[in-house]
Amino acid sequence: MGQAEEPLLPDDPHSYSRAREVAVRHLSLDLEVDFESRSLAGSVRLDLDRHAPDASELVLDTWQLEVGDVTLGDGSRAAYELGEHDPLLGSPLRVRIGDADSVVVHYRTHPEARALQWLEAEQTSSGHPFLFTQSQAILARSWVPLQDSPAVRFSYDATVRVPPQLLALMSAGNPTARNGDGVHRFSMPQRVPSYLMALAVGDLEFRSTGPRSGVYAEPDVVDAAAWEFADTEQMIDAVQRRFGGYRWDRYDLLVAPASFPFGGMENPRLTFLTPTLLAGDRSLVSVVAHELAHSWSGNLVTNATWNDLWLNEGFTEYLETRIVEDVYGERFATMILQLYRQELLSALPRLDPRDTWLEQDLAGRDADDAAGPVAYHKGSLFLSMLEQVVGRERLDAFLTAYFDRYAFRSMDTPTFVGHLRAELLDPAGVTPEQVQLEAWLHGPGLPDNAPVWHSEAFADVDRAVEALVAGRVAAEVDVSGWSPHEWIHLLRALPDDPGAGLLADLDETFGLSESRNSEILFTWLRYAVESGHVFDSLRADRALADFLRRQGRIKFLRPLYTALVETDAGRARAREIYAVARPGYHAVAAGVVDRILDRS
Known part of the structure; x- marks a missing residue:
């Protein structure tokens, strides 16, 4: 487990908490999930470590939380103050703790809590409502009053009440099936920072992929997801051989709805993944390798x-x-x-x-x-x-x-x-x-001793690009056995202005606008926008609108909207698409696009 050392608690510009004085060491949640009001309501008990013996105040981070009663561990009411709201940091909750070693805060979340996305039944593939959280970087404070700094680590337990037809999961020990009353209990004995707290509630099923791993997803997705991520256990073995044992007991995956704003989120024991990884050929599993690696670097x-x-x-x-x-x-x-x-x-x-x-x-x-x-x-x-x-x-x-x-x-x-x-x-x-x-x-930029890689496969792609630019038709280019990486490299290697004929030929021959691989489709659409081809091709334009409306992954949204607003026609098209797409985006993704359009 490594030698015991004093915790590193530097000043954090993104947290009000004064953890060097008093820090949370354990958290106990008791919450009810209310889809109708789009809120979590209940309480959190915070057990404390005192690093400054004379400390008399606990400072927590909050974001538009409705705070009710605050009590000390002995049940007596505590004096508290909720500070002014800052648009970046939210509000500090200052609690007078005296010599108490725990505090209980009763609260309710705001319907627009930034970490929470509430999806209506018609927005999911299962036809049931869905809730998921995204706490990184400093959004945990919008669903739990806590010390929202990555330097503060705590263990936690939770009781979560949900509609009985739904399954609740957390970044903790999880059930594999619904129970009769919708009351789920969780325990995370390892200490984690606040951004790694996660909750998901939906019509979910489980499939095992190995003795320590499995996949949760909505019923129509779960079997495809289990096939796509079947190598998870092999990945765990590989990283353990290199960098030491896995310390989180299980490594399960949750395939979230398409509005999930990232490729993956490394919540301990339950990585959240975007369904855009379900390419049907296991070609995008490096994202799983990345999230698994966080179990050492980031989570540990x-x-x-x-x-x-x-x-x-x-x-x-x-x-x-x-x-x-x-x-x-x-x-x-x-x-x-x-x-x-x-x-x-x-x-x-x-x-x-x-x-x-x-x-x-x-x-x-x-x-x-x-x-x-x-x-x-x-x-x-x-x-x-x-x-x-x-x-x-x-x-x-x-x-x-x-x-x-x-x-x-x-x-x-x-x-x-x-x-x-x-x-x-x-x-x-x-x-x-x-x-x-x-x-x-x-220092700025990249130092001159940065490694350089040269893929032989990409050398073949470069020769194909030269042939296409020289006038060879796409059907004459041998692309048999190409991986998505080779297609991405081809699209990046094309000149800025290759001519509408070449792009139309590529799309017609290889069906780029209909690609099932999200990375290929994104790279193609970005190139189609930046080259202006999307304004000349109804096929590419329809693919762009569909792609931006049916998924909310920031990695794809940011570059595409940024490229669109570079021209008057693109800016108008971006606003037209976004007016339809925005209600399906997570708050984090919507904020990114809002800023792009506001600057244009």
Whole structure:
């Protein structure tokens, strides 16, 4: 379990909590899920650790919560104050605790709580209502009053009451079937940060994929999902061999409705996934590898603040590619690595130079601004660079020991750098200057020692692109056996203005606008918008409108809407599509698109 050390509780610009004085160590929820009023109502008991002996006040984060009674552990009423609402942070709830070691808050959530998405029966494939949460980055405060900082970890238990025809699940130990009364009880004995608390309620069924893994989904999706993610147990074995044992008991997946705003969310014991991964050929399972890798990097050792997100996502992407290599081979992994590097190089010119540092400074900004290609791709490239310098065997040993030493704790960038120098660089005889450490952490762009990958498969694709641009018709290009990665590379390699004839030929020959693979379809539609082809092709335009209306994944929404608003015609089309699509988007996704359209 690693040696006991004092918790790392730095100042968090995105939390009111003063956890260095008093911190929550255990949380007990008792909630009723009311689909009619779109609210969660009940109470939460917070058990406390005092780090400052004279502390007399507990400060919690909230977001538009209706707070009722607040009591201390002995049942006496507590004096409390709900502060003014801040558009970024919500409101602090200050409770006078005296010498009490626990507090109970009775509350109800707002119908527009930012973490919660309430779906009507007609919005789901099962014909039953559905609720799911998305707590990252600082949205847990909109459904539970707590210390909403990734540096504060707590165990929890919960009693959740739902309509008896529905199943409730949490990021905890879960049932595999409904019960008769709709009362579900959960326990999460491992300490987790607030952003990893999750709840889902719907008409859900379970299928096993191995002794420690399985899939939950709506009835018409669950069998396809179990087939798509059948390699999950093999992935668990692969990462355990490399980086130490799995410490969360089970690893189950929940395929959420199409409005889920991310590819996946690594809630412990119950990763949430978008149904856009159900390609029917297991070609998009690297997302599962990524979310599984979070069980080590992120969930086990957590970024102390959102300024340090690269310690979470960069490490996770590195582990993801290692899992993919072990399970699917080096050829598959190399294509992914090259695509990730392409994405980073494409994004860097559009970013403020300060935002391309690994260690961020997000004071006064939305915590979600930390998530992006820098945290993921530059962070992962940093570890790949270290692998090239010290060797894979030495780096693997370092990471395994790191995950063990800091298990169930938080980490910030300065503390990690000290650990890196003492445990990896110095023993290997490598100086910080040799690896350009400062340039990676606090420098713009990508240092010149960043690894480069060259996929042989992509070299064949490049030759196909040259032939197409030279006038060869699409039907004469041999695409047999191509993976989605090769199609994505082809579309990225096309020139900015290839001519309407070539694009129409590609779409007609290969059915790009009807692709079942969400990544291929997204890449095609983005290219069709940026090249202007979508305004000349009814087929592409219909595919674009359908894609934006039937799923709410931010990875797809942000680039497509951003590309559309670059022209007057595109801006008008974006608003027309969004007027229909917005009611089906999660609040996080709707906020992203709102900002894009407001700026245009």
